[in-house]
Amino acid sequence: MTLHFYKYQGTGNDFVIMDNRDGRYDALTNQQVHDLCHRRFGIGADGLMLLNTQPGYDFGMKYYNADGNESSMCGNGGRCLTAFARKMGLTQEKLRFLAVDGPHEATMTGDSWVNLKMQDVDSVEHGPLYFYLNTGSPHFVKFVNDVQSLDVFTEGRQIRYNDRFAAEGTNVNFVQEQDKGIFVRTYERGVEDETYSCGTGVTAAALTAAGPETKEYRIPVQTLGGSLEVRFTKTGERTFKDIWLCGPATLVFEGDITIS
Numbered sequence: 099m100t101l102h103f104y105k106y107q108g109t110g111n112d113f114v115i116m117d118n119r120d121g122r123y124d125a126l127t128n129q130q131v132h133d134l135c136h137r138r139f140g141i142g143a144d145g146l147m148l149l150n151t152q153p154g155y156d157f158g159m160k161y162y163n164a165d166g167n168e169s170s171m172c173g174n175g176g177r178c179l180t181a182f183a184r185k186m187g188l189t190q191e192k193l194r195f196l197a198v199d200g201p202h203e204a205t206m207t208g209d210s211w212v213n214l215k216m217q218d219v220d221s222v223e224h225g226p227l228y229f230y231l232n233t234g235s236p237h238f239v240k241f242v243n244d245v246q247s248l249d250v251f252t253e254g255r256q257i258r259y260n261d262r263f264a265a266e267g268t269n270v271n272f273v274q275e276q277d278k279g280i281f282v283r284t285y286e287r288g289v290e291d292e293t294y295s296c297g298t299g300v301t302a303a304a305l306t307a308a309g310p311e312t313k314e315y316r317i318p319v320q321t322l323g324g325s326l327e328v329r330f331t332k333t334g335e336r337t338f339k340d341i342w343l344c345g346p347a348t349l350v351f352e353g354d355i356t357i358s
């Protein structure tokens with residue numbers, strides 16, 4: 099089978115994307131997704147997405163992690179899929195799509211800046227030195243003083259595979275406050291490695307970095323792959339609404355690949 103694919107990246111979180119609005123890639127297997135995402139034997143990506151038709155919405159988003167399994171929401175993926183949908187001719191100013199965690203809306207500023215609305219967050223677990231919350235995907239957030247030099251792979255993996263999280267998995271974010279905003283590095287479940295950026299992780303980190311006041315926040319976020327901004331309204335001690343993940347999403351290349 100020959101596939102026509104597009105490779106996108108959003109702050110270095112990279113994805114293989116295919117236009118599946120006619121259902122031609124419905125039979126893609128988890129093993130094929132894994133092989134396409136492989137960085138040595140395939141195209142190479144942190145995940146793969148299908149642009150689907152979705153009654154009542156402009157499109158549907160199907161997301162797989164690089165390990166080949168379908169997973170929970172991918173924030174950077176949603177931003178890249180929005181830019182791809184625009185390229186495929188969906189030119190409405192506001193695009194509405196359905197993902198695994200529910201409805202999203204997105205707008206674009208210029209050719210490559212995507213503003214993606216995330217689900218409201220209505221609970222955050224706060225333990226000694228950590229937060230745990232779900233922003234479409236589960237995120238463990240730990241504030242540190244040495245984010246640049248931290249061994250994110252080793253420390254993230256220890257948390258992801260500890261007794262509490264081993265079965266379901268979690269993404270693990272290490273966060274340091276900066277002069278303006280925060281720096282975030284993430285170990286991603288399903289990639290089982292540090293990625294250059296994780297959109298739902300950046301969102302989780304920004305919510306937990308907010309001050310105690312219930313008001314609107316705009317938090318600049320730096321990742322290994324570039325800069326994002328998270329805007330939201332804090333409505334209570336652990337509740338947030340109108341959450342927007344904003345940042346660049348661009349096409350890297352497109353091509354054909356033949357797989358068995």
Ligand SMILES: N[C@@H](CCC[C@H](N)C(=O)O)C(=O)O
Pocket residue numbers: 111144163169170171172173174175235236268269286287288289295296297298299
């Ligand atoms: N990179 C994504 C998160 C993708 C899902 C995650 N790996 C999981 O399985 O929870 C993002 O940008 O949010």
